[in-house]
Amino acid sequence: MIVTTAAFGSHQLTLIASVNEHSSPKLVEVNWLRASDSWHSSKSIPKLKKHYGIDNQSFTFIDEDSLSESEPAQALLINAIAQLTEYFNGDRQAFDLPLDTSLGTEFQQRVWQALQDIGYGETISYATLAQNVDNPKGFRAVANANSKNPFSIIVPCHRVIASDGKLGGYTGGLDKKIHLLALEGVTCKV
Secondary structure: OEEEEEEEEEEEEEEEEOOOOOOOOEEEEEEEEEEOHHHOOHHHHHHHHHHOOOOOOHHHEEOHEEEEHHHHHHHHHHHHHHHHHHOOOOOOOOOOOOEEEOOHHHHHHHHHHOOOOOOOOOOEEEHHHHHOOOOOOOOHHHHHHHHHOOEEEOHHHHHEEOOOOOOOOOOHHHHHHHHHHHOOOOOOOO
């Protein structure tokens, strides 16, 4: 696994890409990093170690400025950072990046796929998302799947709000959800 971090304004993201000589690299995580934390504190690290049968030595941190286009996993991270930069600059509305969603359950994967169908600048309720994944009474289950989303921004769980128009929760923090929705031209009740 190749790990890097990238700053977007005053916030940072941890990005992790798989390294596999038998297949193309995929992103396994793009998530917010708290100001006082390092990438080691990512909630996905223990899950990734168990899922892939790897240990701490399987993670290599490479500073964003030292990533190389000639190495496929590093080139993927460079591309992801470039697409995120375009998004934050208002020049991109959708992402085109290979994602490894195998860390999620079948249900979580369905929810994460459905999240990608929510258009830029649009919001839906948790209840609507539950209907979209054929589980009309499962709004709490889809909210839980949202909280496990390892691909913040790229899989836009920030576009799901409560039925009454209030924000609901957001793993990265409500300040980030408000920022992302405002960036997309959406205003919501706090």
